Amino acid sequence: MSKENAKKLIEELQTNEELKSKVQGITYPAQLVKAAADASYDVTAEELTEVEKEFRTEQARKTRLSENELFGL
Numbered sequence: 001m002s003k004e005n006a007k008k009l010i011e012e013l014q015t016n017e018e019l020k021s022k023v024q025g026i027t028y029p030a031q032l033v034k035a036a037a038d039a040s041y042d043v044t045a046e047e048l049t050e051v052e053k054e055f056r057t058e059q060a061r062k063t064r065l066s067e068n069e070l071f072g073l
Contacts, residue, residue, distance in 0.1 A: 002042075002043075002047065003047050003050065003051055005036075005041050005042055005043045005047070006041070006043045006047040006048050006050070006051035006052075007051050007055075008041065009036050009039070009041045009043060009048070009051075010048075010051055010052060010055050012039075019039055022035050022038075022039075023035050029045030029048070029049070030045065032045065032048060033045050033048070036048070
């Protein structure tokens with residue numbers, strides 16, 4: 001188990017519609033770990049949670065406009 005596997009899973013979820021459809025609607029961490037294992041990813045709920053937070057933070061940083069971009073300078 002590793003954060004690296006969790007990162008790979010998150011990345012695959014961005015492009016693999018079949019995998020994405022399998023995890024949509026999952027509400028319990030154990031279910032997500034099972035779905036990840038079914039897709040050959042050995043991860044824990046804690047690793048997935050940590051990597052998902054990092055991913056969302058990075059996405060927010062990328063989409064946040066600077067003051068100059070906001071005001072068209």
